[in-house]
Amino acid sequence: MVSGGGKIKSRFRSRSEHILDSKGRLSFPSRFREVLRHIESDILMITNWGKYLRAYPVAEWEQLETKLLTDGKAQPGMQNFVRLIVSSVTECIPDKQGRILLPPTLRNEANLRKEVVLTGMLDWVEIWDKDAYDATHQATRDNFESYEEKLSKIGIF
Structure with missing residues (x-):
């Protein structure tokens, strides 16, 4: 995809498995750090x-x-969702070794233990507990055909 000025827009792609260290630090993959750069x-x-x-x-x-402030106000019941994600947000800066520190509150909310999976979702990265990711991934694979109609509507299938 090409963005304004003719430059190719970097995206977060792929998946990788990592181990949280005892302090809750996670190695952020170099390909994802390259997108940030x-x-x-x-x-x-x-x-x-x-x-x-x-x-x-x-x-x-x-x-x-911005979308939550503008479009979200028109949706009934969004205030609780906004409170959940905005009150939980934390700024994280990768250190010189490319690690990010995940605060205990975020690790607990997502039930992150030791083994985690990072998956690029184009504009963001998801950080999953490995067991939860594996279960969701398998369920998606098992229901792959259910996406055919939606993919066809957007011209992919």
Whole structure:
């Protein structure tokens, strides 16, 4: 995809498995750090997203906040959702070794133990407990055909 100015927009892609250290630090993959360098951001905004955490570059996070402030107000019952994700958000900056510190509150909310999976979701990165990720991934694989109609509607299938 090409963004304004003819530059190719970097995206978060792929999946990798990691081990949280005893302090709750996580090695953020070099390919993901390269995306941050490309978009000239060294800060990740990480928040609770139900069963996992979401990590956004600052600009993407600010776009999400703007949508919540504008479009979200028109949706009944959104205040509790906004409270959940905005009150949980934490700024994380990868250290020189490329590690990010996940605070205990976020680790507990997403039930992150030792083994985690990071998966690129184009504009953000998901951070899952490995067992939860494996179960969700398998369920998606088992129901792959159920996506055919939706993929066809957007011209992919």
